[in-house]
Amino acid sequence: MTIDYGGDDPYTGGTGFLKLLFHVYDNPDSGTGIYVLVARCKNLLGDRLPPILIHNAIGKQVNLFGRYPLPSDYAPSILFATLFSIIAVLHLVVFFINFSRGHYFFLNLVWSIIAVVRLISFVLRAAWTLDITKVKVAIAGEVLIVMPAILLISTNLILAQRLFTWRHPVGGSRKLFWIVMMSLYALVGILIAVAALGSAIPFLYFLSTKRLLLYINLNKWISVMVIVYTLTAVALIGLSLWLPTTKDEKLYTYQPWWIESFSPFYFVKKGAAQEAEESFMKRNSNHRHAIRVIAATHHHYKMVKGLSNERGDLKHNVSLMMIIISTILLLLSSLLRSIVVFQ
Structure with missing residues (x-):
């Protein structure tokens, strides 16, 4: 039986059963507490829940980036998990070869970790497609989907900072500039922690509608902050395109x-x-x-x-184009995620 997890059914026995459970828990918002809901349903009905009950419960949950998985999502999830495993291994091999030669480029290690996190998130999603009631797997996968995007933006920001310092060494070496950049990097940890809490808590606990709206608005704020964070890399790249000042040329x-x-x-x-x-x-x-x-x-x-003291020109710089293109793609993905969150 193929199930569409996108909406509600007419009033059925499953609807009445869920309403009864919600009443026991003081009528929370029906879009929260799926973890508790599934646990109580399995206690009462057994491990194999009726498909119509699953459909009704999932249809009331808040929207997810990439929707709730269907059985047809299993093969694509495994495919992407395989691709990210290859990327992780390649970055790790390059890092260790360079490390053994005394050349320490730690971004390769960071990119490898990001690929591993992506790999785990797709493996979890594949497991989730086999059983939509695996709420713990779902929550872990949802949190891990958010983390790599923010970390990847941070790596691009590092590259953009180095590019800016090359073109404008006076501004790029100032203590105030470094304080601002370090603050932005520290913001990453805060964004990841808040994103994890904002994504997980509505699924873990029953919440009132007022409290659910608070977490929905929190996720909206996070999506906007990720866009702003991406724009800082765009701004640094844009400033790098300006011709160096006289002070820059003398340094x-x-x-x-x-x-x-x-x-x-x-x-x-x-x-x-x-x-x-x-x-x-x-x-x-x-x-x-x-x-x-x-x-x-x-x-x-x-x-x-x-x-x-030559700053050089930019027309030959392939690495610059790679940073620009990847940053634009990250900005587009952040915008698309924000659109989903605001729906």
């Missing part, structure tokens, strides 16, 4: 000159970063206090090994 920066290629199959020479650090610290104070920026310019100055 010396240095790049990791030991990175000789951006090819996906290129890895730095083992110990090159440590050798460069040791040689750099032997220079005069002007060189030693130069601001570290990303290896993003086509200018090469062999005499000072990466030290220059």
